[in-house]
Each structure stands twice: as structure tokens, then as C-alpha cells.
Amino acid sequence: MLNLNFHPAGRHFLQIxxxxxxxxxxxxxxxxxxxxxxxxxxxxxxxxxxxGIKTIFKTEHPVVIYPxxxxxxxxxxxxxxxxxxxxxxxxxxxxxxxxxxxxxxxLGIRPEFLGxxxxxxxxxxxxxxMIEARLRADAAxxxxxVCVVHNETSTxxxxxxxxxxxxxxAAGHPALxxxxxxxxxxxxxxxxxxxxxxxxxxxxxxxxxxxxGISFNAVSPRAIEASRSAxxxxxxWGWNEIxxxxxxxxxxxxxxxxxxxxxxxxxxxxxxxxxxNVFARHxxxxxxxxxxxxxxxxxxxxxxxxxxxxxxxxxxxxDGVDADVVRRHxxxxxxxxxxxxxxxxxxxxxxxxxxxDCNDLTLMATLAGCEMGLKISGVPVAASGxxxxxxxxxxxxxxxxLQAAA
Ligand SMILES: *Cc1c(COP(=O)(O)O)cnc(C)c1O
Numbered sequence: 001m002l003n004l005n006f007h008p009a010g011r012h013f014l015q016i017x018x019x020x021x022x023x024x025x026x027x028x029x030x031x032x033x034x035x036x037x038x039x040x041x042x043x044x045x046x047x048x049x050x051x052g053i054k055t056i057f058k059t060e061h062p063v064v065i066y067p068x069x070x071x072x073x074x075x076x077x078x079x080x081x082x083x084x085x086x087x088x089x090x091x092x093x094x095x096x097x098x099x100x101x102x103x104x105x106x107l108g109i110r111p112e113f114l115g116x117x118x119x120x121x122x123x124x125x126x127x128x129x130m131i132e133a134r135l136r137a138d139a140a141x142x143x144x145x146v147c148v149v150h151n152e153t154s155t156x157x158x159x160x161x162x163x164x165x166x167x168x169x170a171a172g173h174p175a176l177x178x179x180x181x182x183x184x185x186x187x188x189x190x191x192x193x194x195x196x197x198x199x200x201x202x203x204x205x206x207x208x209x210x211x212x213g214i215s216f217n218a219v220s221p222r223a224i225e226a227s228r229s230a231x232x233x234x235x236x237w238g239w240n241e242i243x244x245x246x247x248x249x250x251x252x253x254x255x256x257x258x259x260x261x262x263x264x265x266x267x268x269x270x271x272x273x274x275x276x277n278v279f280a281r282h283x284x285x286x287x288x289x290x291x292x293x294x295x296x297x298x299x300x301x302x303x304x305x306x307x308x309x310x311x312x313x314x315x316x317x318x319d320g321v322d323a324d325v326v327r328r329h330x331x332x333x334x335x336x337x338x339x340x341x342x343x344x345x346x347x348x349x350x351x352x353x354x355x356x357d358c359n360d361l362t363l364m365a366t367l368a369g370c371e372m373g374l375k376i377s378g379v380p381v382a383a384s385g386x387x388x389x390x391x392x393x394x395x396x397x398x399x400x401x402l403q404a405a406a
Pocket of ligand 1: 018069070071072096149151152153180181182183203212
């Protein structure tokens with residue numbers, strides 16, 4: 001039975017790969033009184049966040065902010081750039097890539113789904129050579145866009161986006177490049193301009209440490225150009241009017257004022273720490289987590305070490321173990337939420353989120369909860385993963401003084 005008055009002692013460990021825990025600084029910022037979204041103060045807030053978010057996407061071009069979840073920004077990316085019946089090439093990295101493809105079908109686009117076969121295919125990243133071969137075969141340029149997921153949140157695989165751009169260019173193909181980094185942004189390095197991405201989709205509730213509710217489209221000049229002739233119906237999602245009004249820090253409709261306070265605070269926090277420090281912190285915690293999984297004698301969902309995700313780690317269960325039962329034990333005994341296996345890997349793995357507002361001791365508590373939960377669930381554990389992770393973290397400490405931007 002749902003009991004909204006359920007508040008056990010201590011804090012809940014929200015270790016799913018999004019929504020991630022919201023730091024107190026951000027919660028306090030969100031609690032400021034709502035202001036007039038047409039008044040003078042609002043314009044200053046709007047300009048600050050619209051400019052600051054470009055630093056996170058590493059772009060000089062406009063970033064559109066929607067009062068919507070990431071799924072809305074997916075729709076915006078497709079509906080602004082494509083026309084009914086257009087063919088797009090998508091790559092099956094996991095559950096989120098599959099959902100984006102379903103959306104394309106719903107919108108009347110024709111997605112072609114490339115991928116490695118079977119459940120095993122979900123253990124690898126985007127194969128740029130397969131994209132290049134397909135584009136070379138498309139001499140008539142029927143394919144209008146290539147759509148890939150940067151950090152596949154259902155598996156813990158972070159694909160090489162620069163390699164996808166190189167593949168498109170090597171094939172001499174004019175297709176746009178659309179990328180979902182909803183769970184990668186502000187946790188894994190991302191370079192919208194340098195990697196030649198046309199539309200980057202992201203959201204608030206993952207690396208940016210905000211509650212769910214706002215999402216983004218970073219758009220290249222080519223994407224804007226494509227939007228002038230794209231014929232999919234759109235109104236709320238249309239870039240042109242929003243970008244025009246954003247010039248002065250305002251929106252054509254009521255934006256999520258309080259979440260924008262939160263975004264302003266999140267940008268301060270990330271830039272105070274320094275983007276490179278944020279990325280290094282995620283890499284280090286992810287490595288400690290993987291050492292724990294290996295010590296337990298369990299397999300990591302991502303089978304290719306060159307594309308391990310710094311955001312989350314997928315932990316595969318031995319045959320005959322239901323990962324959702326293990327997750328339920330951990331939730332009931334230790335008040336911790338872990339990510340479920342989705343789609344093809346439902347019940348076969350669980351996901352440990354180590355993104356956003358996460359430090360050494362957050363991770364250690366998380367791993368301790370996992371280790372106890374595995375034992376309670378009767379999963380044979382070879383050795384202590386918490387000890388393996390502690391040894392790695394202790395041998396690779398970074399003084400707090402060096403964790404702040406110079
Ligand atoms: C979370 C997520 C989504 C969906 O975003 P919502 O905010 O739930 O709509 C899409 N793609 C990826 C990779 C995600 O991690």
C-alpha cells in the first residue's frame with residue numbers, strides 16, 4: 001500500500017541513474033518565491049541560465065529549454081528537423097534507443113534500426129562502422145538523420161559520438177546528427193560543437209542534479225536551417241519563436257521559473273567545481289564501482305571497457321537470480337533504490353547510479369547496501385566488493401582543495 005507518510009530514519013539512498021539526488025543548495029534555490037515571468041528580474045535569470053547552459057553543452061549556438069521531461073525534448077528534436085515519411089537511421093544500444101525509435105514511428109517518420117544482435121548487442125556501444133557502411137549504401141541520400149544515444153542509461157554504455165560524426169563525414173553523407181545525452185550531460189564529457197552534433201537532447205534530473213521537469217535541445221546552425229523546411233507538425237516545440245524571445249531572456253509561454261532558479265544554482269555548483277573535475281570525479285567513482293562488481297564475481301553489463309559509463313554501472317545476475325527480487329530486498333532492508341533492468345534485460349541485471357551529487361562515501365554506502373542485499377538474496381559473492389572499492393578510492397584520493405576549480 002502506498003504510504004506517503006513513510007519516512008524511515010536517515011536519508012533515502014536514491015541510487016538510480018536518474019532522477020539523481022538533488023543537493024540542498026539546489027532545493028533551497030528552488031524554494032525562492034516565484035516571480036513574474038514577464039518582469040525585469042526574470043530576464044536577468046533567463047539570460048544567465050541560457051548562457052550558462054551553453055558552457056555545459058560546449059556550444060556557442062542556442063540551447064532551447066523546455067518545461068518538459070526529456071521525452072518532450074526528444075520529440076522537439078525530431079519534429080523540428082524532419083518531415084512526414086522521412087527515413088532516419090537509429091542505433092539500438094538499449095531500452096532508451098528503442099523508445100526513441102518508437103517515438104519516431106509514432107510521429108510518422110521511418111526509422112531504420114541498426115544494431116548488434118540479441119541481448120548481447122545491449123552490451124556494446126554504437127558501432128560507427130555499421131553507420132558508415134549503411135550511409136555509403138544510401139547513394140540517393142534518403143536518410144535524413146542519424147540518431148544515437150550517448151549514454152545508454154539502460155545498460156551503462158557511453159558511445160563515442162565523435163566517431164559517429166567521422167563516419168557520417170567519411171561516407172560523404174548530408175544526414176543530420178541527433179544525439180540523446182539526457183543522462184550523460186554534466187557527468188560525462190560532451191562537446192556539441194566540436195563533435196559536429198546538430199541537435200543534442202538532454203534533461204534536468206540526471207547529471208544536472210535538478211528535479212525532473214526541464215529539458216534541452218542544443219541546436220547547430222544546420223539544424224536551424226533544416227527546421228525552416230521540416231514539415232512535421234509542431235507548435236509548442238517549435239524552436240524559432242522560443243529562440244527569438246530567448247534573446248532577451250524570456251519565453252513565449254510560462255517557463256518553469258523555480259526549476260530555472262535550480263538550474264542557475266546547479267550551473268554555479270558545476271562551474272565552481274570545474275567541468276573537468278566533475279568528469280574526473282565521475283570516472284573515479286565509476287572505476288571504484290566496477291572494482292566492487294568484479295570482486296563480487298559478477299559481470300558488468302557493458303562488455304567493452306572503452307565505453308564504460310561514468311554515470312552508472314549495470315550489474316548482471318547469475319542465471320536463475322531475479323535482479324528485481326534483489327532490488328526489492330535492498331529497498332526494504334536498507335532504504336535504497338537501484339535501477340531496474342529494462343526491456344530485454346528485465347530481471348537479469350540491476351543498475352547502480354553514481355552520478356550528480358555523489359562522493360566517495362555516498363558510493364561506499366551504496367556498495368555496502370548492494371553487498372548486504374546480494375548476501376541476503378542468496379547470490380554467491382566471491383569476495384568483498386566494498387573492500388575492493390575502498391582500496392581503490394584510498395589509493396587514488398583527491399584532496400578536497402584540488403576538487404574545486406582554480
Ligand atoms: C531518462 C532518459 C530518457 C527519458 O527522459 P524523461 O525525462 O524520463 O522523459 C531518455 N533517454 C535517456 C538516455 C535517459 O536516460
